[in-house]
Amino acid sequence: MRQVKSGDTIRVHYHGKLNDGTTFDSSEGREPLEFEVGAGMMIPGFDSGVLGMAKGEKKTLVIAAEEAYGPVQNEMFLEFPIDRFPADMKPEVGMALNMTDGQGQNFPVVIAEVKEELVILDANHPLAGKELVFDIELVEIDGDTPLIIMP
Known part of the structure; x- marks a missing residue:
């Protein structure tokens, strides 16, 4: 089964929480989040955390502040x-x-x-200095379906 690599465009469902369980963001009730892995569109810990995942896989990422929104400055x-x-x-x-x-x-x-x-x-990001916990499910990897050419 194909695994996520840098440069892939993927779609994930996610639930972002703080250590105390408080939800700060979620894709529940919305379309999955789409992004290109490694393109700098996501916080570094999320970007690297999806590498190697396969379609349908679920995992929990615990991301240190330094790999999220950085320390409070x-x-x-x-x-x-x-x-x-x-x-x-x-x-x-x-x-x-x-x-x-x-x-x-x-x-x-x-x-x-x-x-x-x-x-x-x-003026710090509201999540600066915080460790973040994401429950994610990889919904799709673009190009995951083989191309079928009909005569």
């Missing part, structure tokens, strides 16, 4: 003057916001701390 905590928030907005810890950088790119942040004159914003 202190330089991704930003100080923002509280007086720059809209007057009708009361900043609160845990509030999710979208910021725009100097090049016009939007990026998500979460309020980590509210001080008297400053708000500390966390």
Whole structure:
């Protein structure tokens, strides 16, 4: 039976959880996730974790933070003057916001701390610093079916 190798386009169903069992994402009720293995479309631990799998195989991947979204980076905590928030907005810890950088790119942040004159914003990926657990099922490997030519 054919096994997944780098460069294959595959489809998987997955259930992503944290160590405490909290679900952060799942393909349940949706089409399977499609991606090219080794193309950098997925976190490194997921990409390498599907190598060698066969169609219909199920497995659990435990992916360290370094092979997922990386460690929490202190330089991704930003100080923002509280007086720059809209007057009708009361900043609160845990509030999710979208910021725009100097090049016009939007990026998500979460309020980590509210001080008297400053708000500390966390621009790390929400899953940074976390070990991730994925239950996956390989649904299909593109090109897995032999080509049949009809006369």
